[in-house]
Amino acid sequence: MGTWGTGLYANDCSGDVRDTYMKFLQEQLSNKEAYQKTLEKFHEYIGDQDEPFLWYALADTQWKVGRLISEVKEKALKWIEKGGGLENWEESANRGAGWKKTLEKLKEKLESPMPPEKIIKKPVEFTRNPWNVGDVYAYQFHTEVTKERGLFGKYILIQKIGDIKWCDGWILSRIHVFDSVFNEIPTLDGLSDLRLLPLIDPIHYKDEYKHMWDPMRDMNANMVYYKKSDYKQKMFTFIGNRVCPANNKCSDQYPFWSEMDSWLSECYISWQNVEYETIGEGLYRYNPVTVQKK
Numbered sequence: 001m002g003t004w005g006t007g008l009y010a011n012d013c014s015g016d017v018r019d020t021y022m023k024f025l026q027e028q029l030s031n032k033e034a035y036q037k038t039l040e041k042f043h044e045y046i047g048d049q050d051e052p053f054l055w056y057a058l059a060d061t062q063w064k065v066g067r068l069i070s071e072v073k074e075k076a077l078k079w080i081e082k083g084g085g086l087e088n089w090e091e092s093a094n095r096g097a098g099w100k101k102t103l104e105k106l107k108e109k110l111e112s113p114m115p116p117e118k119i120i121k122k123p124v125e126f127t128r129n130p131w132n133v134g135d136v137y138a139y140q141f142h143t144e145v146t147k148e149r150g151l152f153g154k155y156i157l158i159q160k161i162g163d164i165k166w167c168d169g170w171i172l173s174r175i176h177v178f179d180s181v182f183n184e185i186p187t188l189d190g191l192s193d194l195r196l197l198p199l200i201d202p203i204h205y206k207d208e209y210k211h212m213w214d215p216m217r218d219m220n221a222n223m224v225y226y227k228k229s230d231y232k233q234k235m236f237t238f239i240g241n242r243v244c245p246a247n248n249k250c251s252d253q254y255p256f257w258s259e260m261d262s263w264l265s266e267c268y269i270s271w272q273n274v275e276y277e278t279i280g281e282g283l284y285r286y287n288p289v290t291v292q293k294k
Contacts, residue, residue: 018060157178161220
């Protein structure tokens with residue numbers, strides 16, 4: 001199981017279980033049917049070291065929609081009591097302090113009054129992959145987060161470099177980002193002179209994380225278009241279409257379009273004044289060994 005943080009859904013298992021259960025509810029199955037079908041799909045987790053993540057995700061999601069089953073609550077609380085999942089952080093510096101806090105918050109939630117049952121509507125079909133390969137768009141930062149980071153109102157260029165098939169057969173856009181911001185909407189001129197922005201925090205390239213390095217993979221991301229409101233169309237201005245450098249190493253990052261401001265501004269700020277090796281037109285590769293402050 002892939003794990004990239006101490007949040008409840010910062011791992012492959014929890015997110016998949018949540019999304020699958022909600023999909024069944026959206027198909028208008030009863031809560032019992034949605035629950036049973038979710039267990040059937042993820043039966044391999046039962047008895048496995050990842051089992052606690054199954055019950056955590058089910059309990060949290062069912063509680064949020066007012067459908068928490070007593071069996072699910074009981075199993076989740078038992079795993080919380082045993083610190084289920086903590087072994088993933090046995091070798092970390094803080095011994096999983098963040099995960100312990102996550103479990104404490106989940107326990108508090110599950111033992112609090114559950115909200116009324118929510119109406120789950122069948123999702124409206126829409127295009128989850130709005131761009132063509134090679135399309136370049138200027139994205140405008142516009143939230144309070146980017147005000148604090150000094151990027152509000154500025155533009156950054158994003159290019160779609162491919163398609164990737166995700167869960168339920170969704171086709172998502174694979175993108176890379178140019179490492180520069182503009183006060184006005186830019187053009188395609190000079191684009192090949194810009195380096196690309198690594199779409200992961202520089203901390204992953206310290207010595208203790210060497211096993212995670214993958215220069216080609218971390219220069220792109222797969223954008224999740226989960227619900228129609230995720231994609232803020234008015235914040236994107238089409239610049240043009242151009243041939244993009246080949247990068248066939250797909251990222252294992254799946255950020256939401258709705259998180260663009262916070263996620264992308266953090267990546268941009270993190271890599272300023274950090275140099276790395278670049279090669280060729282497009283500048284899509286770097287050697288982590290050379291990452292250093294200027």
